[in-house]
Amino acid sequence: MTELHLWLRHETRTTERRTPVVPSDARRLVDAGVTLTVEDSPQRVFPTEAYERVGCGVAEAGSWVSAPPDAVVVGLKELPDAPAELTHQHLYFGHAYKRQPGAEPLLRRFLAGGGALLDLEYLVDDEGRRLVAFGYWAGYLGAALAVLQHRGALKAPLRPTSKEELDAELTGSAGELSALVIGALGRSGRGARAALGVAGVEPTRWDLAETRDLDRAALLEHELMVNTVLTTRPIPPFLTDKDLDGPSRRLRTLCDVTCDVGSPFNVLPVYDATTDWTRPVRRLRERPALDLIAIDNLPSLLPLEASVDFSAALLPQLLEFGGAGPWGRCLDRFHQACRELGLEEGESYEV
Structure with missing residues (x-):
């Protein structure tokens, strides 16, 4: 795996207490050479200090907007309405591929900034089975x-x-x-x-x-x-x-x-x-x-039980991030969704 910088963002929804990566799995990522930055989040079921103790960097809530360009932003639920241009790769549940309300504006933000949505709902194996889910x-x-x-x-x-x-x-x-x-x-x-x-x-x-x-x-x-x-x-x-x-x-x-x-x-x-x-x-x-x-x-x-199970499933996928496998399929699905809405003309982006 090439050098990877993951940026775990704070969830803006006040009732969202889960995390896609729990501290014990964050330790395994850091030990594998992954740079992991964790935004401070008072509502996350695990305290920020637990991530700090296993070698993660800490950043202010919402600072992903100015994260290094190569950082991959990891979350769960919806992004805030700003910025208008999304420049990073984002891993989360975007709910934008079935013509849901707000789908087109969200995808336009990614295209405007040159970023990409790697929707965790579409992270699947060779048989099309979902690899991570709550x-x-x-x-x-x-x-x-x-x-x-x-x-x-x-x-x-x-x-x-x-x-x-x-x-x-x-x-x-x-x-x-x-x-x-x-x-x-x-x-x-x-x-x-x-x-x-x-x-x-x-x-x-x-x-x-x-x-x-x-x-x-x-x-x-x-x-x-x-x-x-x-x-x-x-x-x-x-x-x-x-x-x-x-x-x-x-x-x-x-x-x-x-x-x-x-x-x-x-x-x-x-x-x-x-x-x-x-x-x-x-x-x-x-x-x-x-x-x-x-x-x-x-x-x-049930934020503790849900986060532990989800993180355990996501960890091996993060350790193999990139390439033409599940993450490549995620990226292909993003481009397909853009084309279906007439928003894209063959742009490419590599994970």
């Missing part, structure tokens, strides 16, 4: 919050917690519950099933076979549904407004883990805005009641 914990928390809401035990605003504390809340809630997990065999689906198991619920499990010819009447017979399906191609929606207004609906609590709102590939086009930690639940229908949970950074509610 899916398990997103599913776990989505199902947990849905159960607590359904049983009248969800407290707002939400706050970060530990798995032990969350599991105690789940086992302390009571009541029979008919639940459905769609995408049950994937990472998020496995997490959702695990949380439901802690709550004493054995869910119905649907995956590809059941969604090819989806039985909406059977779906609506469940009291609680957790959607963990994220698709990159148009498929028939799982629910429509007409379904929610039907007279036979038993569905009362809906959690959309994927939060693909605004995308033409959204499988649940029955809402137009996500919920958040302050107001985690939105009432979609009054008679009979139907509540929605759609929080797009669920794993940050």
Whole structure:
């Protein structure tokens, strides 16, 4: 691996407490010859001093804008609106390749500055399988919050917690519950099933076979549904407004883990805005009641567990950064997205 300078940025979203690189893995990167600069961040689950102790440099929050040109900026969630020109390579979840709101302006910023988005959602192996994801914990928390809401035990605003504390809340809630997990065999689906198991619920499990010819009447017979399906191609929606207004609906609590709102590939086009930690639940229908949970950074509610797992998966990829493998595919996907929006005419950029 050529000399690599990683710049771990502070997350501007106040509810984002995760980190893509934990201190123990930062030590392994430094020992491998990587220069790692860590921005100070009061909300990050690990204190800045923990990174300093393993050999990382420390910088002020937001100083990535003036980082050396060859630094690779690493984060998780959205960038601030400035600067208008992005000159670095950025590793994070950009949510810009499926015509989501704000996608075109973001990609224009990269092209204007000569930088590149290496979207972690598209870091895949030779078979197209994702190499890093927070899916398990997103599913776990989505199902947990849905159960607590359904049983009248969800407290707002939400706050970060530990798995032990969350599991105690789940086992302390009571009541029979008919639940459905769609995408049950994937990472998020496995997490959702695990949380439901802690709550004493054995869910119905649907995956590809059941969604090819989806039985909406059977779906609506469940009291609680957790959607963990994220698709990159148009498929028939799982629910429509007409379904929610039907007279036979038993569905009362809906959690959309994927939060693909605004995308033409959204499988649940029955809402137009996500919920958040302050107001985690939105009432979609009054008679009979139907509540929605759609929080797009669920794993940050378990920041320690989520960060440790994610960092362990990302570390080997960072140790092999560059080349024509997974990172090369990330870069190709960036250029493809730009071309699809008519923003690029064959520019090249090497990782």
